[in-house]
Amino acid sequence: MNALEEEKLIHISALVLKEMQGTLTVEDRRILDSWLNQSERNKEIYRRFQDGQKQRQAYIGLQYFEKQRNFDSLKSKIQFQTKKKTVVVLKRLWPFVAAASVIFTIAGIWYWNKDEGQHMDAQTAMVNDRLPASNQAIIKFSDGRQYQLNKGESQVVIDSSGIRYNDGYQVATINAAVSATIETPRGGTYDVTLPDGTTVKLNAGTVLTYPTVFAKDKREVTLTGEAYFEVAKRKDQPFVVHTKNQQVLVLGTHFNINAYETSAATKTTLLEGKVGVRQRLKDRQLTLLPGDQAINNGASFSKRTVNVQQEMAWVYGKFNFDGKSLREVMDELSQWYAIDVVYKGEIPDVAFFGGTFRTSKLSTILKILKDQDLSYQLTDDGKLIIEKK
Secondary structure, eight states: OOHHHHHHHHHHHHHHHHHHHTOOOHHHHHHHHHHHTTOHHHHHHHHHHHOHHHHHHHHHHHHHHHHHHTGGGHHHHHSOOSSOOOOOEEEEEOOOOOTTSOOOOOOSSEEEESSOOOOOOGGGOOTTOOOOOEEOOEEEETTSOEEEOOTTOOEEEEOSSEEEETTSOEEEEOTTOSEEEEEEOTTEEEEEEOTTSOEEEEOTTEEEEEESSOOSSOEEEEEEEEEEEEOOOOTTSOEEEEOSSEEEEESSOEEEEEEOTTSSSEEEEEEESOEEEEETTTTEEEEEOTTEEEEEOSSOEEEEEOOHHHHTTTTTTEEEOTTOBHHHHHHHHHHHHTOEEEESSSOOOOBOOOEEETTSOHHHHHHHHHHTTEEEEEOTTSEEEEEEO
């Protein structure tokens, strides 16, 4: 499915929702009828849109499908590779409609493809559009040196001698530096292997600071932003992640931390193993088991059981907006597409579910806002202005 077909289906799903809500205009009706008359396939999709039970079954089936084909093999899908592979990936999602809520979805029927995914060429981008995040990062050493990492690479490996790409090409030597920081800008992402073998996947707008040589009794790093960790097991050398309001202590495990400065709370989600999360303000501690998430907003500190697939969607290349508010969705998009979101008037109370791949252009994702009584404007300087129609 190409970008035009994808945008067409998003628009059609919005028209069906308007029809359910009784707000379909004469022009909307003409467009919808024209699409229906194009093929029997379109009519079948329309019948699925109208059938609330089928919508729910499709959604449940989608979650099960992800669990079996993606999440159960999550380690193999997202583990940090030392050489490039051609992998089977999900290509595109077809939209379906939920009458009870505004939809943000290109989901329903999944297509498998053996390509590594499609990345939009800058020459095909629309005016004022935004392409998805790419491999961008800067490494800064404590001695003042800094290096812009190659966009053609996706991972750096750090050891006692220096920093290199997967192909062995050396980026820099450690020299006298005692610590270093790897920073991804908004609209950038990168992977790093630390000196102990721990692998870290950095989301957009993230800063990770680490020592060039870990202490003998513990391994400590500091994080702002979001990162997924696969910690190398060392029984006598625990791994500690410091964020603005907490510490996470582990021996060897897989977990995700969302600790953006703009977020109201820090979220720690455990995939494998066992971790302790200590709140700085009141010096309280929680123990997480797989599927648990600690939520720390400074004043309160609690844990809950979460859908790990949804929390980890970013790691394997998807947006998942289930149950998120407009502000939460826009916060995520602002990091990935390097935009600033401005709300005119009160922030609309809109709930979303579904999602799409992170390789989509921003315009493809935002079109659904325009179709659901939310207008937007993307300015030349990267400001996205949103208001009710």
